[in-house]
Amino acid sequence: MSKKIITHLIQSLDSGGCENMLLRTLPLINKFEHVVITLRKKGELSNKFEENGIKVISINQSSLLDINSYLRLIKIIKSIKPSLIITYLFHADFIGRIILQPVIKSKIIPFLRTTYNHKKYWQARLFEKLTKGLVTQYLANSESVKDFYIKQIGVNRNKVTVIPNGIDTDYFDKIPKDQTLRKKLGIHDDDIVLISVANLHVNKGHKFLLEAFESLYKNHGNIKLLLIGDGTEKENLLKQIKNYNSKNSILFLGTRNDVPKLLKISDIFVLPTIFEGMSNAIMEAMACELPIITTNIPENLSILNNNSALLIPSKNTHALLQSINKLITNSKLRRSLGKNAKRKIISSFNLNKIARNLSDNIDELLI
Numbered sequence: 582m583s584k585k586i587i588t589h590l591i592q593s594l595d596s597g598g599c600e601n602m603l604l605r606t607l608p609l610i611n612k613f614e615h616v617v618i619t620l621r622k623k624g625e626l627s628n629k630f631e632e633n634g635i636k637v638i639s640i641n642q643s644s645l646l647d648i649n650s651y652l653r654l655i656k657i658i659k660s661i662k663p664s665l666i667i668t669y670l671f672h673a674d675f676i677g678r679i680i681l682q683p684v685i686k687s688k689i690i691p692f693l694r695t696t697y698n699h700k701k702y703w704q705a706r707l708f709e710k711l712t713k714g715l716v717t718q719y720l721a722n723s724e725s726v727k728d729f730y731i732k733q734i735g736v737n738r739n740k741v742t743v744i745p746n747g748i749d750t751d752y753f754d755k756i757p758k759d760q761t762l763r764k765k766l767g768i769h770d771d772d773i774v775l776i777s778v779a780n781l782h783v784n785k786g787h788k789f790l791l792e793a794f795e796s797l798y799k800n801h802g803n804i805k806l807l808l809i810g811d812g813t814e815k816e817n818l819l820k821q822i823k824n825y826n827s828k829n830s831i832l833f834l835g836t837r838n839d840v841p842k843l844l845k846i847s848d849i850f851v852l853p854t855i856f857e858g859m860s861n862a863i864m865e866a867m868a869c870e871l872p873i874i875t876t877n878i879p880e881n882l883s884i885l886n887n888n889s890a891l892l893i894p895s896k897n898t899h900a901l902l903q904s905i906n907k908l909i910t911n912s913k914l915r916r917s918l919g920k921n922a923k924r925k926i927i928s929s930f931n932l933n934k935i936a937r938n939l940s941d942n943i944d945e946l947l948i
Contacts, residue, residue, distance in 0.1 A: 584614040587943060588663035588687070590673040591617065594624030594637065596836050597780060598861035599669050599694045601626070602722075602746050608633040609936035613943065616661055618654065620672055625836065645672070651680050663687050664947055667720070670694055671705050678715050690946060693721040693741070695858035696729040696880065699784050709734045718946065720744050723859040725879035742942055745883075746859050747935030750927050753868040758845045766807070766832060768846070773804045773909050776847035776871075778840055778862040779854065781812030786853030786876070786895060788814075791821055791831065793902040798827035801909055806831045807847065809840060844869040849908050849915065855895045857881060867926040872918040874904045884930070889921040 589607070594600050594617065604626055607615045617630060619639045627637045638657060642650035658666070658681065666689045668677035677689045697705040713734055719741045721727045727743055730736040768774055775794070779785040787808065794806050808818075808831065815833065822828045837843060844850070850866035850873045857880035864884065866873050875881050877892040885892065891907065893900040908915050 584612065585664040585947065586661055587613045587615050588658060588661060588666045589615060589617045589669065590666060590677060591619055591669040592672050593619045593621050593639075594626040594630060596624075596626055596838070596840075598746075598858070600624065601861055603669075604629055604633075605749060605932060606747065606936050606939060607635055609933060610940045610943070612940060613664075616663065618657065620650070620676070625838070645675070651676070655681070655684055658685055658687070665690065665943060667692050671708070675708060678712050682715060688717070688946060691716060691719055692744075693719055693726050693730060693858070696726055696733075696856045698729065698733075698856035698878075701783055706733065716740065718742070720942065722746055723880060723883045725883050726858050728879065744939050744942060745930060745935060746861055746864060747930050747932035748864045748868050748926055749932040750868045750923070753841055753844075753865070756841045756845050756869075759842050760846075762839075762842055763846045766805075766834075766846075768805050769803065771803050773801065773849070774807060774847040775804065775849045775851050775905065776807040776809065776843060776866075777851050778809040778844070778865070779852055780810045781808070781814040781818060783814055784855045785810075785814075786855055787818055788821065789853045789896060789898045789901055790851055791818060791825070792898040793905060794831065795822070795825045795827045796898075796902050797905055797909070798825075798830060801906075804830060804909070807843060808833050809835075809837055809843060811835050841865065841869070844871060847871060849874065849905065851875070851901070851905065853893070853895065853901055854878070854881070859883065864926060864930060867922040870919040870923040872908055872915040873922060874901065874908065884925070885922070889918060889925050891918070 616636045620642045623637050623639045630637050640650045640653045666687050668674045668691045674691045682689050713736050721741050721743050722745055724743055727741045730741060731738050777790060781787060822831055844866060850871040852863060852875045854876055863875060873890040875890055876895040878895060891904040893904055
């Protein structure tokens with residue numbers, strides 16, 4: 582008997598939280614045949630999906646106005662005949678509801694990955710409000726995302742099922758601390774290494790992290806800051822540090838395929854994010870037993886508390902500065918926070934358990 586086909590529609594398979602979540606989870610749900618369709622390009626992670634037996638197809642869309650790409654997409658989906666289509670993030674959600682739903686018989690379910698709790702993303706919030714009546718059921722990656730859609734978008738509570746992200750902590754346990762990698766990056770033995778893993782977008786709060794780091798550098802010359810990720814804010818951030826005394830200790834490393842190794846050579850994880858969904862970057866830092874400084878937004882409070890992280894208000898450079906300085910000068914607190922975070926990730930977000938949960942919910946959606 583052939584497996585039922587589940588199609589996953591996403592912008593691309595570049596290295597991001599949602600994309601890595603899919604890469605971790607889909608191979609464990611092998612009762613279905615998974616096909617990922619990317620809108621713009623396949624992306625750097627596509628080979629890893631294909632190595633795990635997951636077919637990846639790109640429609641090579643040039644823009645949202647690329648009519649031919651929609652015709653290609655409809656033709657591909659009709660040939661695949663999926664039992665279910667799951668869409669991820671704004672562009673795929675838009676296309677699923679507006680382009681595909683009128684012409685495709687398969688049920689289309691958006692998997693909500695984030696809140697759009699920033700003025701820059703007003704179009705996304707408006708779209709969600711205007712089209713919520715077209716959606717029969719949602720999946721969401723955290724209770725905070727579910728609450729956002731209920732309170733801010735007006736979605737019926739009974740329409741949203743939460744499936745959190747999962748982490749394979751055994752995988753991170755096997756990764757050694759690579760001293761040669763530290764040397765390649767110009768990190769000295771006595772340096773304290775801060776790391777932030779996040780696309781360079783305005784909602785991730787890098788501006789405040791750089792401000793805090795410049796102030797720290799005046800009293801702590803032996804610190805380095807690793808920024809992992811790329812995005813639209815990179816040029817603005819480079820301009821920001823142009824006259825900083827600390828600029829040579831700030832490493833913009835771009836998109837990397839060795840993030841776990843970079844986490845393992847770091848001492849403190851920092852993410853001053855303004856809004857999230859359920860941060861894979863934070864969860865990976867927890868799996869690596871790193872002390873974490875992040876914002877006290879509801880999205881982060883769903884996975885962390887005051888025993889497992891230093892939680893600060895968003896957009897607050899002074900609070901960020903104080904928290905980083907506190908951890909730099911207190912190695913005992915660093916160890917305590919790291920151990921508590923690791924225990925939390927093991928007990929609550931086991932990858933195999935999450936994969937079974939998602940598989941069961943797909944079964945229910947197919948009824």
